[in-house]
Structures are given as C-alpha cells and as structure tokens.
Amino acid sequence: MRSPRRLAALLAAALAIGGCSAPDNHAEPQPTTSYPSTVQKGSTLTIYSWADYISQENLTAFEAATGVKVTVDAYASAEEAVAKLRLTQGTSGYDLVVMDGSYIPQLTQSKSLLAWDKSRLPGLSGLSKTFTGKSWDPSNTYAIPKSGGSTGYVWDSAIIKTPPANWNSFYADFADPSVKRRTSVIDGAPSFVGSYFWGNGISDQTTERSDYAAAEQFYTDKVLPHLKAFNSYPRSELASGEIVLAQAFTGDARGALMDGPKTLRFALGGPKTDLYVDHWVLPKGSQNIAAAHAFVEFLLKPENAARETKAIGYYTGVEASKSLLKDLPYKEIVFFDEGVPADRFVPAEVTPARKQAVATFQRLKAVVSR
Template sequence: MSESRPPVRILASTAAVKAISAELSRRRFLSFAAAAGATGLLAACSPGGQSSNAPQATGGELENSLSIYTWGDYDAPEVLEAFTAELGPTIQLDSFGSNEELISKLVAAKGTSGYDIVVPTGIFIPQMIENGLLTKLNRDLIPNIEYVDDAYLGRAWDPENEYSICKAWGTTGYVYDKTVITRELATWADFLDAAQNEASGRTSVLDDPGDLTGMYFWANGIDWNTTDQAELAAAEEFIVNTLAPNISAFDSYPGGAAIPQATHALMQAWNGDARIGILESPDPDRWQWVLPGPETEIWMDNWAIAAGAPNPEAAHAFIDYVLTPENSLLELDYIGYHTGGKDIEQAAEEAGIEMLDLVFFSDEQLATMREGEINEAQQTRVDIWNKAKAAAGA
C-alpha cells in the first residue's frame, strides 16, 4: 500500500441519487461467456445462498483474524491498523483486478475461499446472491449504516441492503502531462486525438473492455451500451487499427506509479486513482485531470461478506467500524472516492482538503455520467479489447 496521505473528506451532490442507478459498473466481467470460465462455473453452482455449515455472526466474541479480498490499494492503512489495535483481529489483504477474477475464485472455492469480506461492483451482486456466493448480513451488527446517506442505500441490485453496503463510487476520466501536451484537453475526442499525436507511444488506457470501447462511443455521441453491430464494428476498426498502435500500456492503476514517475503523458484513469497519482507526484502541477465530455462512466463498489466466511463476527465488526464518519473520511482521503457518508462534502470543505474536484461532482457533471451494462454485445467488447492489446503489443 502507499503511505498515508493528508486527510480528505467528501460527499456528492444530491443529484447523485438520480445519477447512480442500478446498473452502475466500473469494473465488469470481461464477459459472462469468456471470462476464465466464470459463466460456466456460475451455471454449475447451485443457488440458494450460503452453506448451512458456515459460521454465522450473532454478535459474539470476535475471531482473531480477518481476510479481505478487494481492489488494489483500496483502504486507508491507518483505518486497518486502528481496527486491529482497538478490536483485535489481524487483517490480511488480497487484491483482485476485476469482478471476473473475484467471482471466479469464489465460485471455484465453493464456500471455502477463506475470504471474509469481498468488494464487488453493484451490477454483479444479483448474480452472486443467486449463486450463493454471498452471506446475508446481520444488520443488527452494523448499526453504523445510519451514517450512510440514503442516496447510496437501497440500490436495485440489493434493495434492502441484505447483502451489501456502499463502499465507494466514482467515475472515469483521464490525466495528461501539461509539459508534453500544451493545449487544453476537455473531451474524449480530445483524448483520442492526443493519443495519436503528442502522446503517441506514451498513452495508457484502463485494462477493461468497457472503458476501452467506451471512449470511442463517448467521443462519438453513441450509447456506450450499444448492441448495434455496425456501431460495434466501427468501434473495433478505430480502436484496433487506429488507436491501439499508439497505446503503450493497459494500466488500471496509473496513480500507483505511472503518474508519480511520469512514465506516460496521457492516461485514462478512475478519479480516485488519478487523485492519488497527482498527490504523490513530485510535481503535481505538471498534471491535469479531465472529467471528459460529452459523457462518461459512473460505478459503485460494495462491502459484502463471502459465503463460508470463516470470521463472520470480525467481518461484521469491520464493516461497522469503517462506516463511522471518522473512518469514512479517512477512507475517502486515502482512496479518493466518495464513500457515501452523510454530510461529508461539508466536512471536507471545512477541513480545507485538497483536490476535492476529483471527488465531488456538480449536478451538471453528474448528469453526464452513464452506467454500464452487461448485455449481448459484451463478448464483442471483449474481442475488441483482446485485439487492441495484440495490436498494441501488450
């Protein structure tokens, strides 16, 4: 994990209630049909919820350990350390790079993964529930859910929050090096143009089929969830034959190294990761974050407990612990994403926190954000992604 950073506190505008819909997805299955056999595994997995032999949380004594399977560098070290110091359980963190990877591992383990807490993106939760991959929460043990804004509760993927609670939400944009690209970039069309010109050979994109193809659709005013074969074919032609030869990396976390080390000049990025990279750069003024128009993505990740979790008491205690206003703010500072807490934006402003424009968004900005879908064109998007990586030599 990165070293701790100065505290940042945050909350989105009330327009997020409308903007964040049930189909939010930043990190999606590469394809239900083509993602390391995940679909077949899900089909073979018997539905019906958690194993009857799995220990259930009742509010008893906490276990000595807790295992969390989550996205890379996605929790404030000081929160993890304080939890252990105050409540006892030691924490082991493992990271995954996609929802596909998470779900494939849980399905293959059949309730014996050894993980307690997992962090899926909302759109995948219904399938995970149906296939018995998640444990129903004992909400009596998570009273601090009262500190979560109603805007981020009761999502369509889990209307009663029986299995999940908002961990964080964010969006997709890009960062560019102003010493290399001296003109102002503001749109996805600008990104694609700069990638072929000033930043050719020094451009990175997110290692994700939806975000890769999304750039083309966003730039051209096309619904990025399109299933139209002509539109998909046009996207493939441009991305594989025109854009890919200029791409130097497929990197989902440029904030960890590429931005601080200035290894690329133009980087597609999620807002929180971009913020981390700029804050850790030795020359933060060198970088410009762009929330590009005319449209872009919005997504939400969620706390959940894996079926068969060996430490359910500690898992519930941790989720409850991290939802307190103080810890929610520390989390927001570290990861750079809105955690859904009540009144956090006001607290952030009062604290004079840096770079709030990468965490909070105006009503006008939220209105440009669109959720992703997994639909019949998903395999085509995966194919485009694979062909683009081959064309880029990745």
C-alpha cells in the same frame, strides 16, 4: 497499493469470452432473523480483500473498541475471490469480503452471499447516492459500498492548451503533433471500448454488431496510429513526462498529479463515464456475522471513513467524511461525484454485451502488436 481495476478487467474478459448469461439482480433476500446479534470479545473476524486496502489505523481502533481480533487475507485477483466464493459455498473461511460491484449479480445468482441486516447499519443513510442503489444490487441487500471511483483523462496543460471537453475531443488530441505519441489508454475493454460509446451517445450495453464495427474503425483510424501504450496505471509515466495525455482511473490520475509537474490536469470523462465501486459482502458460511456488521458500521462513521480515504486514496461514499478531509491533496478527484449529475456515471457491469466489447478490444490490441 493494489491494482483492482486492471484485475477486474481481466476477470471480465475471461467471463465474457466464456460466455455469460444475464444475471438475476433481484434474487430473493436470504433471511436475517437468525443472525447472532452480540459481538463476542475475543472472537476473530476474517476478511478477504485486496492488499493494503483497509486502514491499519481503523483495524487497530476496531480491535481496541470491540475486543475482536481482525485478520485480513489478500487475494491476487478478482477472479480468485469470485471463484473461491462460488466454489466453496459456505466453506471459504471468510466472514467478510471486499467485492467489485459488477460481480455481485453472479454471486447472488449462485447463492454465494448472505443478505445484510441493514437495521444494524444506520450509517447507510449517510452514503452518497452515487454509490447506492446501482444495477448490480438496487436495494443494497447483499452489497454495502466500501469505496469507488471513475474514469477520465489526464493531460499536460503546458502541451495541450485546450482542455478536453469530452471523450471525442480527448481522442482528437492524440493527433496533435505536440503530443508526439506520448499517449496511453486503459488496458481493458470496458473503459476503452466503452468510452467510444459514451462519447457518441450509445449505450455501452449495446449488442449491435454495427456499433462495435464503428468503434473499431474509429480507434483504428484515429487513435491507434498515435498511441504509445495500453496502460491502466500511467501514474509514473505521466509524472516523468513520458506520457502527456492519458485515459486514467481517478485513483491513478490523482497519484500522477501528486507526483508529476504542476501542469498536469484531470477531468472526468464526458458526456458519460464509468463508475466502479467495491463493496462489503457477507459470504455464505460467515462465522462471525455480528462482528462483520459491527465492522462495516464502524467504517460508515465519518471519522473512520475519513481515515480510510487518507489511507487508500479512494472515496468511501460517506458524505459527512468530506468535512474532515478539507486538506486532502486533490480532493476534487477523490470526491469525483461532487456537483456532478448522477446520470453522468454508468455502473460497470458484466453482461452479454461484454463479450463483443472484449472481442473488439482484442482485435485492436492485435493491430498495435503487429
């Protein structure tokens, strides 16, 4: 299984350190009127994605239904995918690409993407509003949601008797003697530094130096002395009992609960937490646009969306797929947004504020390594 959140965090750090300007989220849509409309049997649809991130059963079913051969190339990091689309400018060789939402503005600004013909995607009407209309592409002109998740905390209820109520109480539990430094936090600035701001009613897009100084002081005094490790994927450590309290992405948290003791629990971060969504994008130069539209619409059908969730463990945003997944283990974690107000989630973004978050994070990691 891929590790997209970790790799995306690394790219965000690299971009932030190098400096980034505010992206243009409202670039003019590129024309769609000349797109071919007929799916050609015998043609090839070439997809660029994380490894093992598309249901093989769906790939086989789509090929059988359309006569289109589908090939999937895997990228090793988000940086690799973003760089390829920005540098090749129409010669990447890919027809369809999976891309983290936070990087969509950069790709639209560099004119690396084509606009979708949404008249060919009626299944869009069935997508959760948690996944659509976000800041990285408010009109979903260039980015069609594929799957996503959020961040929260996992704890062993046999040791921590009172469930964390919010980010502040989660971090307060680090000092509990029964925990004995069996703790971890995500190894990335957006989720870790961001959780201080979310817990204290501060925008994670703040550029005030005093806010970052306060976050750094809080973590240095209250968290780092009790921290075992920065670990974006503590699934195995939680399952073994090496870690009993961890900040975790929904996908990894669910895996820990599936593998570990029955006393493990999970809750979304509060009062706010992040939202990450991967999307389907059309790269400039796509040679099989008709098949790309057909494939995305195929995955927007509830039965096919359910197959995706079973295969990859992430929610696709297709609301009608939930009724087909009633027996899914820990479905409340997969469908993390069910019954949760939309304003609980803060879309992950790469903005000028990220530079300060990364600098703060690096200083905190340096303290731990001393």
